[in-house]
Amino acid sequence: MKRALIDLERQVGDALISDDRSGIDVLGYGEISTVLRLTVDGRSYACKRLPPFPENAIGPYREACTAYLVALGERGIRTASSTIEIVPTEGHSVIYCVQPIEDVLLVDRLRTAGPDEVATLADRLVAVIDEAIDERLGLDAQISNWALDSDGEFVYIDVTTPLIRDDDGNEMLDTDLFLASLPAFLRPVVRRFLLGEILSHYYDARAALLDLIGNLKKERLGDAIPVFLDAANRVVDPPITDKKIDRYYRNDAVMWEVLQRLRKSDRWWQRTVRRRGYPFLLPGKVDR
Numbered sequence: 219m220k221r222a223l224i225d226l227e228r229q230v231g232d233a234l235i236s237d238d239r240s241g242i243d244v245l246g247y248g249e250i251s252t253v254l255r256l257t258v259d260g261r262s263y264a265c266k267r268l269p270p271f272p273e274n275a276i277g278p279y280r281e282a283c284t285a286y287l288v289a290l291g292e293r294g295i296r297t298a299s300s301t302i303e304i305v306p307t308e309g310h311s312v313i314y315c316v317q318p319i320e321d322v323l324l325v326d327r328l329r330t331a332g333p334d335e336v337a338t339l340a341d342r343l344v345a346v347i348d349e350a351i352d353e354r355l356g357l358d359a360q361i362s363n364w365a366l367d368s369d370g371e372f373v374y375i376d377v378t379t380p381l382i383r384d385d386d387g388n389e390m391l392d393t394d395l396f397l398a399s400l401p402a403f404l405r406p407v408v409r410r411f412l413l414g415e416i417l418s419h420y421y422d423a424r425a426a427l428l429d430l431i432g433n434l435k436k437e438r439l440g441d442a443i444p445v446f447l448d449a450a451n452r453v454v455d456p457p458i459t460d461k462k463i464d465r466y467y468r469n470d471a472v473m474w475e476v477l478q479r480l481r482k483s484d485r486w487w488q489r490t491v492r493r494r495g496y497p498f499l500l501p502g503k504v505d506r
């Protein structure tokens with residue numbers, strides 16, 4: 219696996235320099251990581267490439283991930299089997315989180331399911347989320363972060379942002395690592411005014427469900443919104459309203475769109491003016 223990852227990282231490096239993605243198979247662009255497909259000995263893996271970390275941040279990151287996986291398990295959440303691999307490249311190391319490819323993604327199942335199955339899945343997922351989340355353990359509950367295993371149980375796949383707090387309520391994750399994907403001038407502003415707010419949503423079941431429902435539209439699952447809204451409103455108080463969903467979706471879409479544009483300008487600046495490499499693969503145009 220290590221050998222294959224080193225080759226993969228070399229291909230990513232080439233893609234970053236040439237801006238030609240034809241040599242790599244991108245499964246998904248996250249706001250932070252890039253997910254690449256890699257086939258080794260006939261088995262396919264989802265390899266999540268994290269932003270470049272300083273060497274001394276790698277150990278603590280791995281610890282936070284391990285603690286997160288354990289805590290999720292204790293709350294009854296199945297997670298995709300995940301290994302953290304450190305891939306050496308020239309000058310620094312890159313972290314990959316490697317998972318077997320899940321055969322059934324929840325978004326795909328929902329697209330083909332009949333109304334009764336959608337309602338059952340919605341009820342069950344809402345219950346899983348509501349029981350797991352508290353102020354110590356967070357979830358990015360969005361629909362694209364779940365798969366279904368052969369028992370039909372939900373499997374959480376987006377484990378690269380460990381949303382777990384210690385006994386004193388501090389994030390185990392060094393959040394600066396994730397701010398590094400933003401243009402430098404933005405980082406202090408986001409750290410000071412937005413980070414706490416963004417993170418707090420993951421540790422609150424109502425906010426996490428609002429996020430899940432608000433993003434169904436982005437996944438072309440708008441028809442499922444009323445069903446998920448009913449399911450959520452059976453467990454949250456005060457109830458989530460349609461108006462709130464609309465407003466949420468618009469704000470969220472605008473925020474990420476602005477961030478993506480800023481990153482693209484930053485990439486242009488770094489490459490053209492500063493004549494430096496830019497270390498992230500950015501998505502093309504995202505339909506929101």
Ligand SMILES: Nc1ncnc2c1ncn2[C@@H]1O[C@H](COP(=O)(O)OP(=O)(O)OP(=O)(O)O)[C@@H](O)[C@H]1O
Binds near residue numbers: 246249318319320379
């Ligand atoms: N194990 C997997 N099997 C199949 N597809 C996967 C797997 N892991 C990720 N994917 C695909 O890649 C997409 C993005 O992966 P994931 O949610 O883990 O990261 P992310 O959203 O990029 O994370 P972040 O936004 O926190 O950086 C998923 O929504 C899914 O479509």
Ligand SMILES: [Mg+2]
Binds near residue numbers: 362363376
């Ligand atoms: Mg995700």
